[in-house]
Amino acid sequence: MGVVWRAVDLELGRQVTLKRALGEDAGQIRREARIGAGLLHSNVVTVFDTVADGDAQWLVTEYLAARSLEELVDDGGPLPEDRVRRIGAQLAAALADMHARGIVHRDVKPGNVLVTADDVAKLTDLGIARWTEVTRTGGAQLTGTLGYVAPEVADGAEAGPASDVFSLGATLYAAIEGRSPWGSGEDGPFAQVRRAAAGRPAPAERAGRFAPVLDALMARRPADRPGAAEAVTLLTADAPVPRRPRRHLRRRWLAGAAVAAVAALVAGFVLVRPLWTTTDGSPAGPTTHGAPAGANTLGADPAGTDPCAAISLNSLTGFGEPFVDPEVLNFGTCVVTTTLADKTGQVQTRLELTGPLRYPPRPPVPGKMGEIEYPEAHDGSCERAISLADANRIVVTSYPVTRAQDAPLCNFSDSVLSGVLAKLANGPLPARERPFPERSLARVDACGLLDDATTSGVLGRAKKPDRGFGGWGCTWEHDPRTITVEFTREWPIEADEEVPGDRIRVGNRNAVVAPVPGGHPECAVKVVHRPYVPALPVLPGTPSDREEVAVVSVEDTTAAGGDALCATARSLAEVLVRHLP
Structure with a gap:
């Protein structure tokens, strides 16, 4: 997208990098400048300024005496595991900071990673076009990135944080294996697209004990990948690869009454975004001055909480007629089936109570709730989650029943979680009214x-x-x-x-x-x-x-x-x- 020079800032007496946009890519330069201006991370190349000179648009960035990771591997061959871990942890930390700010890199690859002689790694080339935009144009614009694209993006979906994590894994795969997981591209870019969309990377041959980490980062389903902050832990502490909780709501629980598509419904609500959580699992007390004791927690007996009592049916009546079935799945789960207002289908919403995350995506803040999490949609569902002030979690997931795929699933999940948050603000969620049988x-x-x-x-x-x-x-x-x-x-x-x-x-x-x-x-x-x-x-x-x-x-x-x-x-x-x- 541009031609790059090394230059000297005469006023400040420092070396910088100048990038001049080519042709219609001036808007790309401005976008990169805006994104880079909001990032000050030690593992992201710093953006200093953008300068217009007539019709030319220039980007001024930090100069780094470094080589790209692609050059290192091309010239010296695959890197040892300990070096790949050091580089990967720095890149994961950079991505975690970007994702926390709502920024998705969209083009993590060895050519966009600069590595200094003492192994300081920095991401560069921020703000490139989204893959869904690029793939519509086809042709040579695809070349050079397909080897590291996530399966869902190759299949036409929007790139998100989980896509960056996959591309990070693919980049580290290339660093330790010496090749892209989707092949060299010698048989053409569209062969790589087909492999990527299928989500079957070539088996690693040199990774050894590092292979499970690569498998986790490059999981086929976005929801099965660790977050970028979790990836830092996996790469630095040689931690065990997390086992992702199963998210299958078996088809036998989906009642088959739907016939026609559902018009989109709009629900209005405001979702609170508090801070983070404790990690010891004990009630942390109030989160703000004057809050009721145990607010935003599951109370002294989390397992005694009634997950169905956490759901306000008023939050779903705007969509149709909800029905609560408490006798399904795990004992910490409640499922509500909503027959849509026009009787054309049903949506099932599952609320799960779970324990603390084994690898939290951000450092916890004692006594504080986490931000609402918005994972990418998968399996035709929409999930919302939040960590409470006692580190326990609430996960809300909505699924369409047959021929209800056009229902606004995220509105269901958002509305249910909004009602839960309102209840939490007044103290712990209600306990079960009936004890479990002795042999349960x-x-x-x-x-x-x-x-x-x-x-x-x-x-x-x-x-x-x-x-x-x-x-x-x-x-x-x-x-x-x-x-x-x-x-x-x-x-x-x-x-x-x-x-x-x-x-x-x-x-x-x-x-x-x-x-x-x-x-x-x-x-x-x-x-x-x-x-x-x-x-x-x-x-x-x-x-x-x-x-x-x-x-x-x-x-x-x-x-x-x-x-x-x-x-x-x-x-x-x-x-x-x-x-x-």
Whole structure:
């Protein structure tokens, strides 16, 4: 987009870089200047000024005695892991600062990374055109970036923060492997586009123990990637790669009454954007002077909070007729199905109570709530989330039911979360009115269902478990394997065709075993703990019976496939059943 010179600022006596726009790219220079003016980060090339000289537009930036990462790899070959980690952590810190300011780089690649002799890395070339704009024009404008583009962007979606994280991962992949994950481009740019859109990068051959970090940064789904700030932790602390929570709302919970598309509805509300959170999980008290005790927290007993009581149905009546079904999914979850006002379809909104983030995207501020999070849409859903002053979290996700894809899903999620925030400001959310039955899994600690000998036998060494919210989930990790136990509520799974797998008996319990589709190789066993009849009405059109189910799974990134792990998953299920009440 321009020609670049090294120059001397005669007034200040310093070397600078001058970039002159070519032809119609003057607007691009001005945009880069505006974006750069708002950034003062040690790992972003500093923008000093923009100068108009007749028809010419010039950008004045910091001069850095450095080479691009692309040149380093081209001339010296792939870099060692420790050097790639140092460079990557600096770039991730720069992206985290940009994303916090609402800025998306959109073109992170080795050619846009400058590295000094002492390995100071800086991002350059800010404010380039969005990929969705570039791809409409086609032709040579695509060349030079396709090797690092995220799958969703190659598929025509808007670039966002998660796309930058993918491109960061692709850049580090190139640094350690010596090539782009989408190929060299020798077979043409459109071959790279097809590979990128499919989201299947070439397997890393040199990465070794760094491979799981690359896999996390370059996850196919944007929601499965860490944030840029989380990536800093992964790159600097050699931290374990986070296991992303499953976000699947199974199709069997989507009632099929929709017929026609829905006209967009507009809901008016203001969403508060407070600061951040504590990390110890204890109630932090009021967040502002005079606030009620426990405001913006889940109170002294977070697991006792009723997720359905957190939802104000008035927030959804403007869209249609909402129905609450509290007997679905995890015990910290409530699902509301809204039949749209014109009766053409339904939207389901799920509210989840969860524990603190293992890798928070920003340093927490004790006693402060986090900002509302706006993840990129995926799987046809819209998610909103917030960390509370006690570090627990509320996640609200809306899904369309059949032929309701035109419904304003984000309005549903925003409206529900707005109502939750209003309740939180007056104190902790309401507690459950009915206690769980004595034999309910809600009274069981998931981490206690597998003993140390069993988990260490599968993982190769003893590992401390990561306990989920309410004790209703537990994870043991030791690369390359992960063991997970999760509780859920379903309608009877034994005869349900939408629950794939072999029907088996584990001890005295009915169970279903099957590989888990998508992601890394994994196999899960769903063990029926107890059937029951809900005390409250269930969603019309769904079975009146329910089952509490304990799901035990094993994942192995090096396995040939999920089928190869099912024998191990069954052995874990046998131990789990012996510990069930």
